[in-house]
Amino acid sequence: LSWGKGLGCNFVMNSCKEWIQANNGRGRSIHPFCSKVKQDPLQTECTDDRNSVALCNLIRHDYELPKKYQNFDSINHVKSGEEGYYGGSVSLADHCPYIQEFTWRSKNVIVRGSHCRFVENNPKPEKNFALESYGIGSKCFDHSDFMWEERSCHQTREWQHWGSGCYKYECSDGRLHILVANYTYTCFYPGQTLSIRINANDWLHRGAIICPPCHELCGEVFAERGEECRMREEAPPANKYPRDTLTCAACASAAFCRILLFVAIIAAFSWRRTHVFIG
Structure with missing residues (x-):
């Protein structure tokens, strides 16, 4: 059982409110508890072991909870009082809010789960906006605070749920490397924001993934090899990472654009001469 593993006596002996307040005050994670209200748009998180995309089960009840079950003095985006x-x-669970796995449903029919290990949880290609990859060897990684976006030459769309996703990864050269589609993104320090711009399934996918501490996923792997995670290091500039661009048929290349411009100038000149002659 991984619930509360290694969190110490304070986690076991104190209330969830005391745990939340103490860790908030120290700037630490309040997991396995949480404080994101479950509402649209859904904002997911990762379980502590990073085995699953998860949701915080904090909700608004139709009635005021008994005082002993009121675990917050303030909540983001909730009116005071x-x-x-x-x-x-x-x-x-005494109404303590905690993160948990969930299932995606459509018309009350289960479509897929949120555990990273199972390949059957992969979204359909046309709905895989964050380019996730479920299966053996995948773990959950946090996204940034901004929605993922898909762009085509004629349309832009944002998905109304985001926050985390499952991806493959590798541990090599003392670094954690996250695999997204056919690209590899190297983490140089915890909290680093990896900007993602990848063309896939006829859309340009734009979003970001946050690097976790290297030791969380690679510590044991490196220890078995007699290696260790390398020290924090300044990341390369953004242009050193993969960055696809959206190329539309109307202007597929600079040469083609020049030809179009030349044709337009000739057409305009011819129209002007004809217009003057008729006049």
């Missing part, structure tokens, strides 16, 4: 209506959806 209404915190008492918010708590975890599971009463057996």
Whole structure:
């Protein structure tokens, strides 16, 4: 059981409110508890072991919770004085909000799960906006605070849920490397934002992935090889990472654009001569 593993006596003996307040005050993660209200648009997280995309089960109840189950003095984007209506959806957990795996549903039919290990949880290609890859060897990585975007030559669309996703990764040369589509992105320090711009399935996918600490995923792997994670290092400039561009048929190359411009000038000149002659 990984729940609470290694979190110490304070986690076991104190209330979830005390745990949340203490860790917030120290600038630490409050996991396995959470404070993101479950609402549209959905914003997912990762479980502590990074085995699954997860949701915080913090919801607004129709009634004010008993005082002993009110775990927040303030909640982001919640009006002051209404915190008492918010708590975890599971009463057996004293309404402590925590992150948990979930299933994607369509018309009350289960479409897929959120555990990274199972290949059947891969989104359909036309709905894989964040270019996720589920299967053996995949782990959950956090996205940035901005929605992922898809662009074509005629349309731009944003997906109404984001926050985390499952991706393959490698541990080599003392670094964590995250694999997205056919590209490899190297992490140089925890918290580094990897900007993603990849053409796939006739769309330019734009988003970002946040690098976790190297030791979380590669510590044991490197230890078995007699290696270790390298020290924090300044990342290369953004142009050193893969950055696809959107090329539309109307102007597929600079040479083609010049030809189009030349034809347009000739057409305009011919029209002008004809117009003057008729006049």
